Structures are given as C-alpha cells and as structure tokens.
Amino acid sequence: MKRISVDIGGTFTDCFFAWDDLYIESKSLTTHHNLALGFNNALDNACKRAGLTREQVLKEVDSVRYATTLGTNALIEGKGPRVAAIVTHGFEDTIHISRSKGYGEGLDPIKQGDMADAERPEPIVPRNMVRSIKERIDTIGEVLVPLQKEDVREQVRELISNGAEAIVVALVNATENPEHEQLVLETILEEYPAHELGSIPVILSSQVSGRKGEYVRAKTAIIDAFLHAIMFNALNQLSGNLRTSGYEKPMLVVHNSGGMAQSNSTDALQTIHSGPIAGVGGAQHLSESTGIGDVVTMDMGGTSFDIGLVPEGGVKHYDFHPVIGRWLVCVPMIHLNTLGAGGGSIASFDRIHKAVKIGPESAGSDPGPACYDRGGLYPTVTDADLLLGYLDPENYANGFIKLNPKRSRFVIEEQLCDELDLDVIEVAKIIKRSVDEQMAIGIEMELRSNGGVVEDFTMVAYGGNGPLHACGIANQAGISKILFPPFASVFSALGAGNMKPLHIHERSAYVVLYEPLSRTLFDEYDRFNGYVEELEKKGREDLVRQGYDVEKVEHGLELDMRYGNQRVTTSVALDINRIENVGDVLHVIRTFSDIYADRYGKGIEAPEAGVRVQTIRVASYIDGEVVRFDELEYAGERTEPTPVTHRKAHFVGEDKAVETPVYDATALSEKYVVHGPAIITTESTTYLIERNWRIEPTPQGAVWLLKDNATQGSAKKS
Known part of the structure; x- marks a missing residue:
C-alpha cells in the first residue's frame, strides 16, 4: 500500500x-x-x-x-456567491419561514429558550432573489400542472439581471418526480449555454437529497450552491x-x-466537517479491530474540539437532519459535536459574568497564538500551556515553530490579569481549567443524550493538543481510561487513508411493517425491493463512473424506523438487502427492537403502536486495503524510564510549581511506565500526565493513559 x-x-x-x-x-x-x-x-x-x-x-x-x-x-465566515432560488408558485416564503424554528437552529438550549431576543440568521438567499414558476407535482409523482419553459426563462432572466451567481431549483415533490427540476435545468442551459453562463452552478434539490420536506431540501441545496465555487x-x-x-x-x-x-x-x-469525521472513521476501525468497547472520540486541534461516538462493534452514529452552522439540512452525516475550543482558541474576559471565556474565536495559523511570534495579539490556550511549563519553547512542532513565552506573558497580563486581579500563572491555570471543563461538559452531554454511561466509555484522544489536555478533560468528565491511538497527532489523516469509496442514496418511503389496528404485517415486497434496487443502481453508477469494477460494488441497507407516531426515528442497519417473506419482515422488526432497547432501555419497545419506515437508505461502497491495528494490550514487565531533564510546571489544583520530570519519545516504549506528574515531549505532540495518572505504551505505538487502578482494555471489562 x-x-x-x-x-x-x-x-x-x-x-x-x-x-x-x-x-x-x-x-x-x-x-x-x-x-x-x-x-x-x-x-x-x-x-x-x-x-x-x-x-x-x-x-x-x-x-x-x-x-x-x-x-x-x-460557511462560518459567510463568504460566498449571491445565491438565487427557483421554487413552485405559492411557496416563495418557505425558505425564509424555515418551519418557524429557524431562530433556534444551531444555538445552545439556553439561547433557544430566549425567544424574546430571538434573531434568525441572515438568509443565504435574500427574499428578492427568490422566483416562482407555475407547476405542480403531487405526492405520488403525478404532474398536476405542467411546467412552461417560457415562464422559466422569464424568471431566470430576472435573477441573472439581479446578479445571481448560483441558482438553486427546489420544487414541490421533486423527490417523487424530478422531471420539472430537470426541465428547468435544461431551459437554463438553452437560454444561457455553459460558455455564456460561465461557472455559475445550477443545483437541483432532487439531486442533493432524496427526502421529502420542501424547506429542509431547499436549504440543503442552497448551502451546497453557496459552497460550490469555494470548494x-x-x-x-x-x-x-x-x-x-x-x-x-x-x-x-x-x-x-x-x-x-x-x-x-x-x-x-x-x-463539511470531513476532517474530524475522518478521525471518527479511524476510531471506528480501531474499535472493530481491537475490541476496546464503547468509544468516545476527542479530537483537539488548533481551532476546534470535536466529539464523536462509536459504540461497541464499530457502528457509527449518523445525523440525518444535521444542523450546519445555523441551518438545518438533510444529508446523512456522521454525528459530530464541535466546540470552539482548541489550542488556538482565544481567551477573553466576559464582563457580564466576570470570568474567562474560551473561544469560539481562534487565532488560527496566521498569525496564530501570541507565542508563535507572528503578530498574534490575543491570549490563547497554547499561550497558557506554555506559561504553565507544559511546552518546550525550542522543540514545539519538532522545532519548526519557536515559541516566545514573553509574548504569551505580555498578552495575558495586558488583557486578563488586571481584569481578574490575579497574577499571570493563576490566570493561565484558569484558562487551562476552563477549556478542560468546557470540553468535559461537551463529552458528558454527548454521552448522556445518546443513552451512554460515562464510566463504560474509553476516551480515544488525538489531534495535536489531545495528549496535552486529555487528563484534565477526563478528570472533569469522570473518565478513567484514555487511549492515544497510533499516530495520534495526525489520526484524522490516518482515518482518511482508511476510508472506502462510498456513496449514500436515500429516499422517503412510507412503509408500515406492522399495522396495529388490523394486526397485519407488510406484504408489498415488490414495492419495497423496487425502492432498494433504484437506490442500489444510483450507487453502482456513481462508483462505476469513477472507474471501479462493478463486480466489487457492495451495498448496505439502512432504514429510519419508528413506533407508531413517535417523532423520533431510529436508524437501523440491516444484514439483509431485500424483504422476500414474512420471516424477513419479522427479522427487520426484531432488529429495530433490539437497537431501540439498547439505546433507550430494555422493556420500553412499543410494537403494539405499529412499526413504520420513514426513509430507505443504501450505502454503496468498495472494500479496500487499510492500515491495520493490532491488539492494544500489553502485560509484560515495565520499569520507570530516566527523565532527560526536569522543569517547573504548574498544575490546576496545586498551589506551588512542581519540579516535573520531562521525558523524550523513547519513554513511549512498552517496557516503560510513566507516573504523573510528568511531561513527555515528542516530535508532533506533548503528553501531560497529571497526578494520579500513568502512561502505559503498547508495542504497536498506541499509548494508554490510565487513572489510579484502571487497567488496559475495554472500560466495561475493568
């Protein structure tokens, strides 16, 4: 490879x-x-x-x-082209009404509840850039009002005259019959050939999403159009x-x-979020191949902190209506909770609460934290870590970046010390404790909202700043086992290398597997299998078009299911791709019940309310060679290595500086154990081992960070 x-x-x-x-x-x-x-x-x-x-x-x-x-x-910066939209006549305000909940999407629960001060985000498509055409397709795909090309030409000319740089076509029920959306595209290309219209993209909502829901489908296509030219x-x-x-x-x-x-x-x-999601994919492969049990991933880089969940067995959590920025969309995306807290996150003084606030603003890489000595004017988490003695100014990022502690001290003293009436070291401790607490709260909320028990999870930590803050985060969250996987500082890049060629296609489908009133089971097997075959065909065509052998294409079937009229749906990955008889129907219902019980609690399944399918989804993929992970446990004898030096470091909860042993990368051999407090500096990252923690490396390059009497392996086993 x-x-x-x-x-x-x-x-x-x-x-x-x-x-x-x-x-x-x-x-x-x-x-x-x-x-x-x-x-x-x-x-x-x-x-x-x-x-x-x-x-x-x-x-x-x-x-x-x-x-x-x-x-x-x-998307965060709001820098993009002027996007226009063409919709069905009578639906001109759907995008801006946004199901009446648009003010709260993308906000935390406290701000969502503050309806008096609620403000909707600035729309990507202004109201004067929306045009409607007279056409109508019903819910089963029948044409009720034919589309007139002259009507389309008139509306498109107006949009182009108004400065449209991208056009979205989002017509009612286009998922059931995309004929009219395709006619609009055909008409635009007739009126404005590619050589004349230039690089202005035309995005059809039916090609971006196969699910019903005019608003969310239109918004999905709008964001895709907004990002098209940039990407x-x-x-x-x-x-x-x-x-x-x-x-x-x-x-x-x-x-x-x-x-x-x-x-x-x-x-x-x-x-969107493809980098952090590659890390979750790497953790999934790690969980599948080593049996480490339930995993919560922690990716702390320079700009953000990303949390992902991989339950035992490696099955990923998906969001099928994720919120991206402040907008609800309908694309299947691996679930990720992103916090604006990384090494470059700026620490500022919150005058209302008289406390230190971390992020979401970041110094990024240009100019970067103040200690980079490249013109950064604001204190960051990295500046605090440097002053607390955790980082080596001469050997940060393998010596490519020389850190200047004087700059860190200056910006923290100038912007925070006077406001808090504390010395610079105490303020740096507050920054460290605040960012660790913020990330721990995010992990706890993520686990509990998905039915997880914190004590059952192993934290897989990676990213350049993961090993530096893992102890502090785990202390706050109540986690006792941390695993730094092989190549932890670039683990998301490693995860990208293990990805499969894959396309997901889905469609809304109302399928009742069990009808409680008549007590009957679903028997329209041909209709269901026809939906699946249609989606498999799309995925197969995608992969063959890219040069892959059609014989190597595999498919996986997933259903979004619910009991009766419950609003919450559960995604169910099946081990069959067709329903041929009553036994298959019962197998699907049983699989759904098992997943539901595992997530929400045994005994609360409710098949008597009916079992329904909302969405059919097919993942088409090609298996390939991957980086292998070996067993992550080592039971051999260990000794304490000899530190290369000592330096004073300051720890949260300890009043005085601690004379701390410092080790180099040779300490990460399986023959050693390192007890905290200690620091291990490698070419790509720094491991901070706090008091009552120890590091136990493995032969494969992974490193366990364990608290007190915790042992290597699955958290459930200890």
Missing part, C-alpha cells in the same frame, strides 16, 4: 504517509491563501524522512486523499498542484458520510 492522506485543518495541515510497511506522520502550518503550499510542506517533510523526493512519491503512490474544513470555515476552486488548486508534481490519478476527497469519492463526484456540502 502506497498512500498519502491529508487533513487540512484551521491551524495545521496533517499528513499520514504510508509507503508499503513504512508509516510516517508529518505536519505543517495551513496556508489559507493557497492550501497546496501547506500540503507540499507536510509532504516534503514526510518524503525527507523516507529518503524519497516528492516527484518520485507522487508518480508511484496509489492514491492521494484530502479531508478539509475549508467549507466549514467559509471547486480550492480542490482545483490542490488537484493542479498534484498534476504539476507528476500525480496523474484522480484526487480523492473525504465525505462527511464516512466515505470518499473523486472530486468530480463530490458535492460541496459533503466536505
């Missing part, structure tokens, strides 16, 4: 380089003005260690895979850079569905 996988984050560009049996991790600062430069720097660092040139590697490598947060950042230009820039260096294969892009595809088969919306 020869593979390059890259995670382009807000602060660092991470690279995982697999060359046969040689695995190398590499980092560089993200170059936002030209992402290719950061990629080249990270790849050059890896090639240098492998004794190869970039040109040699790119000529021989099997694939190059990208995960990026570029789309996420663009198109960025991916073209990266692709062009690869071609210049001799790489001739298609570039692959990681999707937030947990798979990947060529860039020409990628919607812009599918790239």
